[in-house]
Amino acid sequence: MKKKGYVRAFKAAFPYTIPVLTGYLFIGFAFGVMFQEKGYNFLWAIFMSVVVYAGSGQYLAVNFFVPGIRFVDVIFMTFMVNVRHIFYGLSLLERFGRAGKKRAYMIFSLTDETYSLLCTTKIPEGVAEDKFLFAIALLDHLYWIAGSAIGAIAGAVIPFNAQGIDFAMTALFIVIFTEQWLAGGKRIPAVIGVVSAVLFRILCGSDNFVLPSMICIMICLVSSRKYIEKNSEKGEDTYAA
Amino acid sequence: MPLSTGKSLLIIAVVSVVTFLTRVIPFLLFPKGKEIPPLIKYLGAVLPPAVIGMLVIYCLKSVNLFVYPHAAPELIAAAVVVILHIWKRNNLLSIGVGTVLYMFLIQQVFI
Incomplete structure (x- = not known):
């Protein structure tokens, strides 16, 4: 069995x-x-x-x-x-x-x-x-x-x-991203991820932007916790896994 | 081979251990059975969409908007993937068409 x-x-x-x-x-x-x-x-x-x-x-x-x-x-x-x-x-x-x-x-x-x-x-x-x-x-x-x-x-x-x-790998991440976006929840974290990465890609160049992006993402997610959780209670943006 | 077998194996071992270390750290900090703090639970739930957004940009990190072809193949193919996916909601179709289109664009159109 x-x-x-x-x-x-x-x-x-x-x-x-x-x-x-x-x-x-x-x-x-x-x-x-x-x-x-x-x-x-x-x-x-x-x-x-x-x-x-x-x-x-x-x-x-x-x-x-x-x-x-x-x-x-x-x-x-x-x-x-x-x-x-x-x-x-x-x-x-x-x-x-x-x-x-x-x-x-x-x-x-x-x-x-x-x-x-x-x-x-x-x-x-x-x-x-x-x-x-x-x-x-x-x-x-x-x-x-x-x-x-x-x-x-x-x-x-x-x-x-x-x-x-x-490009298959890029397309895979784009599809997963789109799927999550359409599902309705977690849009704020998704935006935080994209904006942080674009910002530090521009500021730090293509070889050194991942660590600052991740730190920025963590800071943004922690500091907007109340807001994200409040929105999830209203049912506008659920974050429960 | 530029290095001896022993040294080559040692390099691979070090790369393996360091790579595993980056992946295992959260599991060492919050071992099985230990209560996971609410903040970490929250981060665990909201990190995936943020990380996936970051990974999309990570995949596109080498494009240059200021040099020909101004990221046109990437932007066109990415847009087609998104539109096709909203329309059909079929993972393989979106990824397959997007990849073939991208290959055609960089091999035949934007040379």
Whole structure:
């Protein structure tokens, strides 16, 4: 019976992960190509995608494989490029608390895309929550591993001009954003997120705006808590998860 | 390979641990079974829409409004995704059409 629950969960989760499948295959592919050009074959690419599993983090990490690299730089730069992840777990404390033995893996695999799917996808009826969330996380991870392996094996040989296919990831976030907007609730936090990011993208440039944006978002959300909660009571803007 | 196998493995291990650390911090601060403060519960509920808004901008961070093609492919494709999604409410359709359109725009139109 237990096994059947997983089969059902993976079947139910798969359609929700198709956009990530498209995006990860190609972003992972690009990572595999870059790593292979550095002199690391597909086994290295697979290994790194299994144990690290971070898009921008692994792109950045390719630059670490040079003589004379200092570990303090590796630690600091990796931390900075992933710093937004610090805030993701806050939305999943209770859900992951119910994940049992899978909890550690759920935390490990919390990428931007998986976080967005976990927070916004309704659990289908007849499927266990923990198994459904685990299925999303594991499928996404497998797409990422497969993409980087194919990239490292195929090298720069792409059967068609795939330039721009990584827009699938952008489109996924736009769709999730639109869906949340149409649902009616949480519009104030959504606006806070977009405005903060645009503001600090302009002020700090494309490489250094994520941390100040996240801090600004936290300050705005905390300071407007009364207002947001009051609006949710009136039913204009619900924030309950 | 520019580095030895040992050093390469060590770099991957460090990147893995630091990445995991950024993801695990909230779970260390608020361990299972411990009462979650109301402010954190509130933040957990309102953060996803804010973060997703931030991630849309993060994906578009490299566009430059002041240099040709003035972010036109991104803006056109993003607008089509939004309009198509409001109209049909079909995730795969919106993402598929938007991506193919974007690829066509940057490969054929705005060269």
